[in-house]
Amino acid sequence: MAFTEFRPLDDKSLLEYIKATPSLSSKIGNKFDALTIKEVGDGNLNFVYIVVGSSGSFVIKQALPYVRCIGESWPMTKERAYFEALALKEHGQLCPDHVPEVYHFDRTMSLIGMRYLEPPHIILRKGLIAGIKYPLLAEHMSEFMAKTLFYTSLLYRTTTEHKRNVAEFCGNVELCRLTEQVVFSDPYKVSKFNHWTSPYLDRDAEAVREDNTLKLEVAGLKSMFCERAQALIHGDLHTGSVMVTPNSTQVIDPEFAFYGPMGFDIGAFVGNLILAFFAQDGHAAEGNDRKEYKEWILRTIEETWTLFHQKFTALWHQHKDGSGEAYLPEIYNKPELQQLVQEKFMKDLFHDTLGFGAAKMIRRIVGVAHVEDFESIKDDSKRATCERQALELAKLLLKERRNFQAITEVVSAIRKLHA
Amino acid sequence: MAFTEFRPLDDKSLLEYIKATPSLSSKIGNKFDALTIKEVGDGNLNFVYIVVGSSGSFVIKQALPYVRCIGESWPMTKERAYFEALALKEHGQLCPDHVPEVYHFDRTMSLIGMRYLEPPHIILRKGLIAGIKYPLLAEHMSEFMAKTLFYTSLLYRTTTEHKRNVAEFCGNVELCRLTEQVVFSDPYKVSKFNHWTSPYLDRDAEAVREDNTLKLEVAGLKSMFCERAQALIHGDLHTGSVMVTPNSTQVIDPEFAFYGPMGFDIGAFVGNLILAFFAQDGHAAEGNDRKEYKEWILRTIEETWTLFHQKFTALWHQHKDGSGEAYLPEIYNKPELQQLVQEKFMKDLFHDTLGFGAAKMIRRIVGVAHVEDFESIKDDSKRATCERQALELAKLLLKERRNFQAITEVVSAIRKLHA
Numbered sequence: 001m002a003f004t005e006f007r008p009l010d011d012k013s014l015l016e017y018i019k020a021t022p023s024l025s026s027k028i029g030n031k032f033d034a035l036t037i038k039e040v041g042d043g044n045l046n047f048v049y050i051v052v053g054s055s056g057s058f059v060i061k062q063a064l065p066y067v068r069c070i071g072e073s074w075p076m077t078k079e080r081a082y083f084e085a086l087a088l089k090e091h092g093q094l095c096p097d098h099v100p101e102v103y104h105f106d107r108t109m110s111l112i113g114m115r116y117l118e119p120p121h122i123i124l125r126k127g128l129i130a131g132i133k134y135p136l137l138a139e140h141m142s143e144f145m146a147k148t149l150f151y152t153s154l155l156y157r158t159t160t161e162h163k164r165n166v167a168e169f170c171g172n173v174e175l176c177r178l179t180e181q182v183v184f185s186d187p188y189k190v191s192k193f194n195h196w197t198s199p200y201l202d203r204d205a206e207a208v209r210e211d212n213t214l215k216l217e218v219a220g221l222k223s224m225f226c227e228r229a230q231a232l233i234h235g236d237l238h239t240g241s242v243m244v245t246p247n248s249t250q251v252i253d254p255e256f257a258f259y260g261p262m263g264f265d266i267g268a269f270v271g272n273l274i275l276a277f278f279a280q281d282g283h284a285a286e287g288n289d290r291k292e293y294k295e296w297i298l299r300t301i302e303e304t305w306t307l308f309h310q311k312f313t314a315l316w317h318q319h320k321d322g323s324g325e326a327y328l329p330e331i332y333n334k335p336e337l338q339q340l341v342q343e344k345f346m347k348d349l350f351h352d353t354l355g356f357g358a359a360k361m362i363r364r365i366v367g368v369a370h371v372e373d374f375e376s377i378k379d380d381s382k383r384a385t386c387e388r389q390a391l392e393l394a395k396l397l398l399k400e401r402r403n404f405q406a407i408t409e410v411v412s413a414i415r416k417l418h419a
Numbered sequence: 420m421a422f423t424e425f426r427p428l429d430d431k432s433l434l435e436y437i438k439a440t441p442s443l444s445s446k447i448g449n450k451f452d453a454l455t456i457k458e459v460g461d462g463n464l465n466f467v468y469i470v471v472g473s474s475g476s477f478v479i480k481q482a483l484p485y486v487r488c489i490g491e492s493w494p495m496t497k498e499r500a501y502f503e504a505l506a507l508k509e510h511g512q513l514c515p516d517h518v519p520e521v522y523h524f525d526r527t528m529s530l531i532g533m534r535y536l537e538p539p540h541i542i543l544r545k546g547l548i549a550g551i552k553y554p555l556l557a558e559h560m561s562e563f564m565a566k567t568l569f570y571t572s573l574l575y576r577t578t579t580e581h582k583r584n585v586a587e588f589c590g591n592v593e594l595c596r597l598t599e600q601v602v603f604s605d606p607y608k609v610s611k612f613n614h615w616t617s618p619y620l621d622r623d624a625e626a627v628r629e630d631n632t633l634k635l636e637v638a639g640l641k642s643m644f645c646e647r648a649q650a651l652i653h654g655d656l657h658t659g660s661v662m663v664t665p666n667s668t669q670v671i672d673p674e675f676a677f678y679g680p681m682g683f684d685i686g687a688f689v690g691n692l693i694l695a696f697f698a699q700d701g702h703a704a705e706g707n708d709r710k711e712y713k714e715w716i717l718r719t720i721e722e723t724w725t726l727f728h729q730k731f732t733a734l735w736h737q738h739k740d741g742s743g744e745a746y747l748p749e750i751y752n753k754p755e756l757q758q759l760v761q762e763k764f765m766k767d768l769f770h771d772t773l774g775f776g777a778a779k780m781i782r783r784i785v786g787v788a789h790v791e792d793f794e795s796i797k798d799d800s801k802r803a804t805c806e807r808q809a810l811e812l813a814k815l816l817l818k819e820r821r822n823f824q825a826i827t828e829v830v831s832a833i834r835k836l837h838a
Binding site: 159160162216219220226327330337340 | 578609647750
């Protein structure tokens with residue numbers, strides 16, 4: 001059996017595929033007897049198989065030419081697998097500690113074979129819902145973001161390298177369009193895809209659609225998303241794209257990757273931590289008010305930005321005489337000027353982060369795809385209360401972000417709105 | 420004789436080339452007897468031949484793999500001819516009244532055959548030096564800029580079309596790098612390429628290199644130039660890239676074209692008009708103090724922006740229900756919101772224009788390539804006085820541009836500095 005053209009795999013044909021593919025079969029010691037194959041794709045888009053043998057394991061991810069959670073009525077290029085593999089490899093080289101290794105990629109089959117993140121790895125979002133603390137999370141995620149964003153920007157790269165990569169990832173346009181629609185458009189208009197906790201948030205959803213200032217700000221962010229090729233961004237860096245144990249943090253699913261604004265990634269992660277925070281009251285139970293856990297989330301939000309700032313500027317300092325072409329050493333290496341330039345850069349990035357983070361929060365409350373943090377709160381009224389607080393904070397951040405000077409002020413605003 | 424691989428042409432081989440190329444020979448009615456071929460390339464980069472026969476004419480432009488005015492020691496891809504032809508064709512479709520028609524393009528030979536802009540067409544810069552008024556200049560240039568910038572932006576295009584074109588023009592990276600160097604880098608550091616009217620401007624050139632605020636602002640503009648794919652820009656829209664008669668305005672030489680910030684084009688044109696203004700005192704002669712001509716230039720600066728603003732927003736209004744994806748009609752078509760959004764957009768574009776315009780002025784005074792407006796002033800001291808005024812205005816614009824609300828304020832600032 002040959003796989004010379006695309007076809008969706010099932011358990012049986014996947015086994016044939018593995019047998020015919022040395023880079024995969026070698027990973028399980030070429031032993032096919034005790035092999036278990038389990039389909040586990042719970043994401044919105046793809047099929048995912050876990051393959052475990054007696055002497056090894058891996059994961060197979062196959063993209064089909066439509067959005068899985070909607071069905072064939074929402075076509076979506078399977079070429080996204082190519083960009084996901086490309087980004088996984090690039091991220092893996094830049095930050096191997098926090099990215100699963102790619103063993104195999106087949107463009108024809110839109111299929112990636114990669115490391116199986118074995119238990120106790122779970123999706124971070126599920127850990128946050130369960131109230132589990134991850135003491136290294138801020139450290140690891142700030143490391144991942146600092147490295148992947150710095151090394152793929154003009155702070156490190158030449159224009160020649162940059163433009164070549166920008167051009168390549170322009171090909172991932174369909175996934176960019178999906179983001180444009182679900183993050184920057186649908187929540188701000190009447191759309192059949194939108195939903196919210198009704199009737200509780202009917203007025204809130206309407207208010208979002210009627211808020212001129214909000215829509216003006218969202219337009220600015222959308223333009224930046226569409227036009228500004230600042231670095232190779234993951235493109236979907238929410239808490240469902242991170243797998244964790246107390247010691248390990250692994251970033252997966254970069255199929256939305258392209259050259260875009262750095263703040264979109266940092267904002268996605270921070271924004272989803274804020275959603276997790278506001279969902280906690282819905283998960284509180286007798287004897288567990290989640291009070292301490294909420295404090296841990298706030299600390300993690302603060303540390304994520306603080307450590308990112310620290311690591312990113314450290315990389316900048318380390319490579320200030322390197323080949324990056326944004327700030328040539330001969331022009332910018334005087335200490336006081338360098339400080340001026342960095343402060344400006346980091347302030348702008350902070351504001352971008354808050355803006356994009358807020359946009360990602362809003363869309364999870366009144367847009368098409370919601371988050372399990374809120375969805376798992378069974379009581380509608382309770383869920384609506386949590387969501388409304390998150391929505392109010394997001395609107396505040398989106399409109400007033402330029403007045404925030406430090407992450408501590410953001411945490412204060414969260415506390416104030418939650419009180 | 421075949422032309423299957425690149426070779427630089429001379430008068431003789433050009434004739435053979437024309438004979439072998441129907442799209443060219445047909446333009447001169449296939450009559451080769453009374454043909455005159457004249458090399459006229461006075462630009463910095465290429466060879467240009469005017470070919471005139473008894474029943475037709477055209478221009479041949481060939482790119483050689485180095486910068487003509489420097490020599491083979493400064494290599495420069497001849498692929499720039501491909502991007503120039505691409506941009507000429509695109510501009511020609513969008514604004515045929517102000518772009519010469521392309522008859523022929525040969526990628527192998529890096530050769531473009533196009534309409535000969537017959538006398539009395541002259542380079543606008545030479546007209547400005549001679550003190551000739553062009554009453555339609557602002558009207559025509561604002562038309563060219565409004566159309567080419569609007570129609571190639573996300574105000575008109577879908578993301579899919581946009582990213583395809585962005586990717587294509589990423590290939591013109593070498594020319595982008597040249598701009599990065601000569602506009603955004605060299606003037607702000609010691610460089611063997613820099614020169615200025617010495618010793619008069621020695622301190623001024625040094626002050627530019629020592630000005631932290633200036634360098635901070637230039638860094639922001641450079642990032643925008645490198646990262647922001649807002650529209651297909653000409654990339655070198657100074658007064659030497661425009662040919663004029665009192666009735667005709669033709670934009671040529673878009674070999675620096677790529678997807679960049681709109682303000683870079685508008686700024687280039689306006690900035691070079693400002694240079695022309697400050698050079699006038701150097702061209703004043705007995706009985707012709709150029710006073711009235713200076714007023715015409717100031718009026719043209721004002722009208723260029725005012726008409727651009729008018730035409731650009733009119734195009735926006737005309738296509739507000741079109742396929743452009745930046746501001747979806749369902750979200751932004753309420754009149755008061757649309758006004759809010761347009762005001763924000765045009766204000767930002769105005770500030771970008773002033774910033775880029777200022778950067779283009781500075782580099783013409785203390786960078787590698789100067790302008791004939793100043794160079795033709797024989798008296799060093801007089802030239803230095805003109806240049807210093809222009810430089811001071813440019814520094815003011817670059818640093819304070821966000822405080823300017825209207826083009827009239829810019830004209831006032833010019834008057835004040837000139838007084």
